Amino acid sequence: MTTVLELEKFAARRAGADSTAVVSMAVSAGEVVSLSGPSGCGKTLFLRAVADLDPCVGRALLDRLERRLYTGPEWRRRVAYVATESAWWSARAGDHFATSPDVDMLAQLGLAETILKQNTSRLSTGERQRLALLRSLSTEPRVLLLDEPTASLDRESALRMESLVRRWVRASATAVLWVCHDRNQRARIADRAFEFHDNTLRDIPRPERSWASSH
Amino acid sequence: MGVIALTYHDLLLSAVLVLLLAAVSIALSLGIAQGLLIAGVRTVVQLLLVGQVLKVLFENASLTWVVLMALVMLAVATREVGARQTNPMSGLWGIGLNAGALFVSSFGVTVLALFVVLKPQPWYMPQYAVPLLGMLLGNAMTAIALGLDRLTSAAVRQRNQIEARLALGHPWRRAMTDIQRDSVHVALVPIVNAMAAAGVVSLPGMMTGQILAGIPPLEAVKYQIVIMFLIAGASGLGALSAIYLGARRLFDDRQRLRLERLRADDPRG
Numbered sequence: 001m002t003t004v005l006e007l008e009k010f011a012a013r014r015a016g017a018d019s020t021a022v023v024s025m026a027v028s029a030g031e032v033v034s035l036s037g038p039s040g041c042g043k044t045l046f047l048r049a050v051a052d053l054d055p056c057v058g059r060a061l062l063d064r065l066e067r068r069l070y071t072g073p074e075w076r077r078r079v080a081y082v083a084t085e086s087a088w089w090s091a092r093a094g095d096h097f098a099t100s101p102d103v104d105m106l107a108q109l110g111l112a113e114t115i116l117k118q119n120t121s122r123l124s125t126g127e128r129q130r131l132a133l134l135r136s137l138s139t140e141p142r143v144l145l146l147d148e149p150t151a152s153l154d155r156e157s158a159l160r161m162e163s164l165v166r167r168w169v170r171a172s173a174t175a176v177l178w179v180c181h182d183r184n185q186r187a188r189i190a191d192r193a194f195e196f197h198d199n200t201l202r203d204i205p206r207p208e209r210s211w212a213s214s215h
Numbered sequence: 216m217g218v219i220a221l222t223y224h225d226l227l228l229s230a231v232l233v234l235l236l237a238a239v240s241i242a243l244s245l246g247i248a249q250g251l252l253i254a255g256v257r258t259v260v261q262l263l264l265v266g267q268v269l270k271v272l273f274e275n276a277s278l279t280w281v282v283l284m285a286l287v288m289l290a291v292a293t294r295e296v297g298a299r300q301t302n303p304m305s306g307l308w309g310i311g312l313n314a315g316a317l318f319v320s321s322f323g324v325t326v327l328a329l330f331v332v333l334k335p336q337p338w339y340m341p342q343y344a345v346p347l348l349g350m351l352l353g354n355a356m357t358a359i360a361l362g363l364d365r366l367t368s369a370a371v372r373q374r375n376q377i378e379a380r381l382a383l384g385h386p387w388r389r390a391m392t393d394i395q396r397d398s399v400h401v402a403l404v405p406i407v408n409a410m411a412a413a414g415v416v417s418l419p420g421m422m423t424g425q426i427l428a429g430i431p432p433l434e435a436v437k438y439q440i441v442i443m444f445l446i447a448g449a450s451g452l453g454a455l456s457a458i459y460l461g462a463r464r465l466f467d468d469r470q471r472l473r474l475e476r477l478r479a480d481d482p483r484g
Contacts, residue, residue, distance in 0.1 A: 052469055053378055072470035077384025087375035089393070098383070132379075139384055 001028040003064065004175040005050075005079070005143045010058035012042060012049030020046045021201045022058065025194070027143070029173035032166065034186045036179070036204075037196030043179045044084070046196075047145045050177065051081035062142060080141035084148045086132030088120035093131055096120075101134040108164045109134070110157055125152040130161065137168065144169070146178045150185070162189050218429050230255070272341045281339045285322070285348055292317050292356045299360035302367040304464060305478040312460055316359050320453030321351040328445050350421065350442060351449040354406060358450035359457045362402030366461050367477055369394045377472055387466040395462055402454035406447050413443060 005027040012020045020042035027033050035043055049056040052067065052075045060067045067075055090096055094116035103113050109130045120128065129152055136144065144165070150158035166189065169176050180186055186193050186204075193204040233255045240248040272280055296313040297303050304312055325348045329335065335343045370377065373394065380390035413419055414436075418426075421442055425435035467473050 051382060053381060053471055055467075055471070072468075073381070073384045073386045075469075076382055080384075081382045083375075083379065083382070085375070087379040089373070089376040089380060136383065 001030070002173070003027070004029050004031075004062065004173075005177075006059075006061040006064070007050070008059040008061075010050070010056060010060055012045040013055050013057050020049070021196055021199045023201045025201075027175040027177065029175060030170050031191045032169055032176040032178055032189050034178045034180050034190035034193045035196065035201075036181060036186065036193070041196040041199075043196060044147055047081055047147055047177065047179060050143075051079050051145055052076055053081060077139050078142040079145065080136040080139065080143070081145040082132055082136050082147060082149055084151055085125075086128045086135075088128070091119050091121075092116070093118050093120050093123065096131075096135050097138045099138050101138055105134055105137070105164065109160050126154070126157060129153060130157065133161065133165075140172075142174050144174065144176045146176060148179055148181065150180075158185070159188075165189070218427075226259075230259075269341070269345065272345065276337070276339075276341050278337075278339050281341050281344055284341070284345060288348060288352055289314065289317060289322075292321075292352045296356055296360045296363070300364040300367060302371055302477040303363070304367070304461065305476060308464060308476070309478065312457060312464065313359065313363075316453045316457035316460070317352060317355055319456055320355045320359075320449040320451075321348060323452065324351055324445050324449040328441075332441060332445075347442075347445075351446060354446045355449045355453035357405060358402040358454040361405070362398045362454040362458045363461050365401045366394060366398040366458050367465075369397065370462075370465055370472070371474060371477065374472065374474060381470065381472060387463075387470040387472075391462045391465075395458055398458045399454060402458065403451060406443075406450045410443055410447065413439070419443070 003026045007023050007025050009022050009024055011022045023046070025033070035046070037043055045054060048054045050060065052060075052072055062070065062075065062078055070078070088096060094100065097116070100116065106113055106115070111127065111130060115123070115127065115131070123131070129149060133146075133149055146165070149165075150161055153161065162185065165176060165178075168174070178189060180189070194201050195204050233251065237248040237251050240246070240251065268284070272284060293310060293314040296317065297309060303309050325344065328347060329338045329344060333343055333347075338344075370391075377390045377394075381387070409419070419439050419442075422435045422439040425438060426432055430438075464476060465472060465474070
C-alpha cells in the first residue's frame with residue numbers, strides 16, 4: 001500500500017510548553033487512524049503540528065516528499081486540519097469555499113444547498129462543524145486531520161459524517177488522522193487506533209476487525 | 216504687524232485658568248486635579264527646556280547638533296509608539312520596527328522636503344529642519360501607533376479565523392488582507408480628517424502660529440498646505456511600512472501565526 005503521510009520521531013514543540021509524545025508512524029492511502037487519550041495530553045497540539053500550524057521537531061513526509069519541499073500554505077492545503085470549533089471570517093457561508101461543495105456531499109451530511117447562502121453567525125454549531133469539514137474537503141487535501149469532528153453532532157449526523165469520510169478516504173486514496181473519544185466510534189471508523197499514554201503513543205490492540213474490512 | 220512679545224506675567228495669567236480648573240475639580244471631587252497640575256508643570260518645564268535647547272541649536276547650526284537632536288526626537292517617538300499599543304511586538308524586533316518605520320517615513324520626508332521644497336541654506340538649517348521633523352514625527356508616530364495597535368489586537372482577537380484560513384492553505388498575506396486593510400484605514404483616519412477639516416472647522420496649529428507671528432495669511436496657508444501633504448506622506452509611508460512588516464513578523468518562515476512574538480499573555484493559555 002502506498003504511504004501517504006509519514007512521521008519520524010515527530011513531536012509538537014511550542015515555546016514554554018512541554019512537547020507532545022514523540023511519534024513515528026506511517027499512514028497509508030485509504031486508511032483512517034484514530035487517536036485518543038485523556039484531555040490535555042496534547043492531541044490537538046499534535047494535529048496542529050502535523051498540519052504545520054505549530055512548530056515541531058522530527059521529520060514529516062507527504063507522498064514521500066519532505067515537508068520542507070512544500071511551502072507552509074502548500075503543506076497545509078494538502079494536510080488539512082479541521083478544528084473542533086470552526087472559525088468563519090466572511091458573512092456568507094458559501095464565501096468560505098474554494099469550490100462550492102456539490103449538492104450530493106451536502107445531502108450526505110443532511111444539509112440543504114440553501115445553507116451556503118446563509119449568514120455563518122446564524123448557523124448552529126453542528127451545522128458549522130459539518131460545513132467546516134466540507135470546506136476543507138473542497139481544497140482536495142491528501143490528508144485530513146480531524147479534531148473531534150462529531151463533538152457537537154447528534155448520533156444520526158455523526159454517523160452520516162463518519163460514512164462520508166470513510167467513502168471519501170477510499171475514493172480518493174487519501175488518509176485520515178481522527179481524534180476521537182468514543183470507543184464505539186473508534187470501532188466504526190478506524191483501521192488502526194492509537195492512544196496517548198504517559199507521553200508516548202501506543203497501539204490499541206483491536207479484538208474486532210475494522211469497519212472497512214467487513215465491507 | 217509686529218509680534219507681541221509675551222512676558223512671564225502673561226504666562227502666569229494663563230496659568231490661572233488651569234489652577235481654576237484644578238480648583239473646580241477638587242470641589243466636585245472629579246479626581247483629575249493632580250494629573251492636571253502635573254501635566255501643567257510638565258508643559259512649562261518641557262517647553263522651557265526645549266526652548267533653551269533650540270536657542271543653543273540655532274546659535275550653533277552644525278549638522279552634528281541637528282542630527283543629535285533628531286536622534287533624541289526619534290528615540291522619544293519610538294518609545295511613545297510602543298507605549299501606545301496593547302500588544303506590542305516583543306524584544307529588539309519591536310523597537311526596531313517602531314524606530315524603522317518612524318525613521319524611514321519622517322526622516323525620509325523631512326530630507327526630501329528640505330532638498331526639494333523648502334531648500335534652506337544650509338539644508339539642515341535648524342529653524343526649518345527641527346520643527347519640520349517634529350511635526351512629521353509627531354503625526355507619523357500617531358499613525359504608526361494606531362495602525363500597529365489595530366493590527367496586533369485584531370490578530371489576537373481573530374486568531375481562530377486567521378488559523379482557519381491558514382489551515383485551508385491560504386498564504387499569510389491572504390489570511391491577513393482584511394486586518395491589514397482595516398489597520399491602514401485606522402492609521403490614516405486622523406490625517407484624512409485633519410485635511411478635510413482644515414480651515415473650515417479648525418485653523419491648523421502651524422498656520423495659526425505663523426499668522427500670530429505676523430506672516431501674511433496667504434503665505435501661512437501655502438506653508439500649511441505643503442506641511443499637510445508632507446504629514447500625509449509621512450503618516451502613510453510610516454503606517455504602511457509598519458503594518459506590512461508588523462504583519463509579516465506575526466508569521467514565521469513556514470507562515471505559521473506566532474502570537475507569542477507579541478508582548479502579552481499568550482492567549483492560548
